Amino acid sequence: MKFAVKMLAGAAMATLLFSAHAQKGETVKIALIDPQTGLMGPLGTNQMRSWQYMAEEFSKNNPAGVKFEIVAFDNKLSPAESATALKAAIDQGIRYVAQGNGSAVLAALVDGISKHNDRNPGKEVMLLNYAAVDPDFTNSKCNYWHFRFDADTTMKMEALTTFMKDQKDVHKVFLLNQNYSHGHQVAKFAKEGLARKRPDVQIVGEDLHPLGQVRDFAPYVAKIKASGADTVITGNWGSDLALLIKAAKEGGYDGKFFTYYTGVTGTPTALGNTGEGKVYQVAYSHYHMPGEMAKWMQGFKAKFKDDFFTGAVAHAFSGLSQAMANAKSTDPVKVAKAFEGLKYKSFSGEVEMRKADHQLQQPLYITRWQKADAKHAYSPENTGMTLVPVAEYPNYVSSTPTSCAMKRPS
Numbered sequence: 001m002k003f004a005v006k007m008l009a010g011a012a013m014a015t016l017l018f019s020a021h022a023q024k025g026e027t028v029k030i031a032l033i034d035p036q037t038g039l040m041g042p043l044g045t046n047q048m049r050s051w052q053y054m055a056e057e058f059s060k061n062n063p064a065g066v067k068f069e070i071v072a073f074d075n076k077l078s079p080a081e082s083a084t085a086l087k088a089a090i091d092q093g094i095r096y097v098a099q100g101n102g103s104a105v106l107a108a109l110v111d112g113i114s115k116h117n118d119r120n121p122g123k124e125v126m127l128l129n130y131a132a133v134d135p136d137f138t139n140s141k142c143n144y145w146h147f148r149f150d151a152d153t154t155m156k157m158e159a160l161t162t163f164m165k166d167q168k169d170v171h172k173v174f175l176l177n178q179n180y181s182h183g184h185q186v187a188k189f190a191k192e193g194l195a196r197k198r199p200d201v202q203i204v205g206e207d208l209h210p211l212g213q214v215r216d217f218a219p220y221v222a223k224i225k226a227s228g229a230d231t232v233i234t235g236n237w238g239s240d241l242a243l244l245i246k247a248a249k250e251g252g253y254d255g256k257f258f259t260y261y262t263g264v265t266g267t268p269t270a271l272g273n274t275g276e277g278k279v280y281q282v283a284y285s286h287y288h289m290p291g292e293m294a295k296w297m298q299g300f301k302a303k304f305k306d307d308f309f310t311g312a313v314a315h316a317f318s319g320l321s322q323a324m325a326n327a328k329s330t331d332p333v334k335v336a337k338a339f340e341g342l343k344y345k346s347f348s349g350e351v352e353m354r355k356a357d358h359q360l361q362q363p364l365y366i367t368r369w370q371k372a373d374a375k376h377a378y379s380p381e382n383t384g385m386t387l388v389p390v391a392e393y394p395n396y397v398s399s400t401p402t403s404c405a406m407k408r409p410s
Contacts, residue, residue: 023330024065028320030055030096030128031089033082033109036074039212039239043265044101047131048072050310051098053300054317062321066330070098077101077212079108086112090125095332098316100131100150101238102211103181110143117145117409126332128320130312133260134181135400138357142404145332147339147358149312149319151284153185153235154400159364159393160233160258160282161193164201170256172204174229176220178240179208186235186260204229212240217247224253231256242266249274256280262369263287263309263387268380271369276385279369285311285348286367286389287378293347297378307380311347315360318346319353333409352395357404364398366391 032051035044048070055068071094073085082105089097099109109127117124127146129137135152137143164170175190177183187206194201205227207220214220221244224232232255236244241261248257249270255278261267262281271279285293293311300308319342324330327338341355351362367387372379376388 023324023328025067026330027067027069028096028324028330029069029071029092029094030098031085031092031094032070032072032098033075033085033089033105034072034099034101035077036072038076040077040101043238044074046265046306047100047310047313049304049306050300050308050313053303053308054296054313057296057299058317058321062317062325064321064324064330066321066324068317075105077105079104082108083112086116090116090123095123095125096128096320097125098128098130100129100310100312103132103134103137106132106134106137106146107141110137110141110146113145114143124332124336126336128316130310130316132182134185136181136185138359139403142357142402142406144358144406144408145336147319147336147353147360149315149360151362151364151398152359152400153182154189155359155398156260156282156364157186157189157193158400159366159391159398160280161190161197162393162397163280163282163366163391164194164258165197167256170198170201170231172202172227172229173231173233174205174207174224174227175203176207176209176224176232176234176236176244178211178236180211183208183211183235186233190233209240212238214240215243217244218251220244221247221251221253224248224255225251229255231258233258235260237261237264239266242270245275245279246270254278258282262367263307263380265307266381268307268383268385271385272383273371273385276370277368280390281367281369281387282364283367284315284362284364285309286365287380287386288376288389289347291347309380312360315346315351315362319344319351319360354402356406357402358406359402361395361399363395364393365389366393 059067075082129148175187257279322344323339327334343352372386
C-alpha cells in the first residue's frame with residue numbers, strides 16, 4: 001500500500017515536472033505571410049531574412065527553451081493571396097502567423113484567424129503583427145488573437161509632431177501618402193498633431209497615390225514644389241518611399257522630409273548623400289543602438305550583405321518566448337493569456353504588451369540623415385550616410401489612448 005502511494009506520488013510529481021517544462025525542446029513554427037515578389041519584394045525578402053535570422057538567434061537561448069522555425073509564404077501584397085496562404089499554413093499545423101506589410105492584408109488575416117479560432121477550439125492560431133500600423137486594429141477593430149509589436153501610426157505621429165513643434169523652420173507642410181488606411185491615418189493625425197502643437201503651421205497641400213503601383217513620382221514632386229511647402233510628411237514605405245525620394249532629388253526639391261521608413265530597403269540608396277540634415281525618421285529603433293541590437297545588426301549584415309532594420313521582430317521573439325515560459329506551454333490559448341499585460345526586457349529596455357488592446361508600449365526615436373562618422377559609423381546600404389538619433393521619447397510620451405473593447409474567449 002505504501003509502495004503504491006509512493007508510486008502514485010512519484011507519477012504525480014513527474015507529471016507536474018513534465019507539464020512545467022512541456023515546451024522545452026519543442027519546435028515552434030511561425031508562418032510569415034508577406035510579399036517576396038513585385039515592387040515590394042525587396043523589402044519583403046529583407047524582412048523574411050530578418051525573421052529567419054532572429055529565429056536562429058533566439059533558438060540558441062530563450063526563456064522557454066524552444067526552437068523557432070520560419071515558414072515563408074509569398075502573398076504578393078494581396079489580401080486574397082494572404083487568405084489562401086493562411087489556410088495552407090493552418091493545414092500544415094502551424095499555429096503562429098506573422099505579418100507586417102499592408103493593413104489590408106492584416107484585415108484579411110485578422111478576419112480569417114478569428115473565424116478559424118471560433119470554429120476550431122483546440123487549434124487556435126495567434127497573429128504576430130510586426131509592421132502593419134493602422135491604429136484601428138488596436139482600437140475599433142481590436143481582436144484578442146492579434147498582437148502588435150510595431151508602434152502604431154498615432155504613436156509615431158505623437159512623437160514626430162512633438163519633435164516638429166520645436167523645428168522653427170517648418171512653416172508649410174505637404175502631406176503625401178499611400179491611398180489606403182495607413183496613408184489616410186498618417187495625414188489625419190499629422191493635421192491633428194500639428195494643430196495642437198504648432199497651430200501656426202499651414203497644410204499647403206495633400207495628396208494620395210496608389211499603394212505599390214507608382215513608378216514615377218515626378219508629378220507629385222512638381223505639386224509639392226508648386227505648393228511652396230518647406231516640409232513633407234509621408235508614411236510611404238518600400239518602393240513608394242524610395243522612388244519618391246529619388247524623384248525629389250532629381251526634381252531639385254530641397255525641403256525637409258519627415259518619414260516613418262527612411263531606413264527601409266532601397267531608400268538609403270535613393271537618398272545617397274543628398275538630403276543631409278533634412279530627412280528625419282520616427283521609429284522604435286535606430287542603427288546605433290547598443291547591446292544585442294548592435295550585435296544582431298552586425299551579424300545580419302555579415303550573413304546577408306543587407307541591413308537589419310525591423311527590430312519589431314526581436315520584440316516579437318523576446319515577448320513570445322517569455323510568454324511561453326510563463327505559460328509553461330506553446331499552446332496559443334495559454335500563450336495569448338500570458339502575453340496580455342506582459343512586461344519584458346527587449347533591446348530598447350522594458351516594454352509592455354498593453355492588456356487593453358495588445359499594442360506594445362515602447363520608446364520611440366527621431367533620427368536624422370547625415371554623413372556617417374566615428375561616433376555613428378553604421379552606414380545602411382554602404383552609402384557613407386546614416387540616421388543619427390536626435391531625440392528619444394519614453395513609453396509614456398509615445399503612448400496614445402485606446403477605444404478597444406476587447407472580447408476575450410470564455
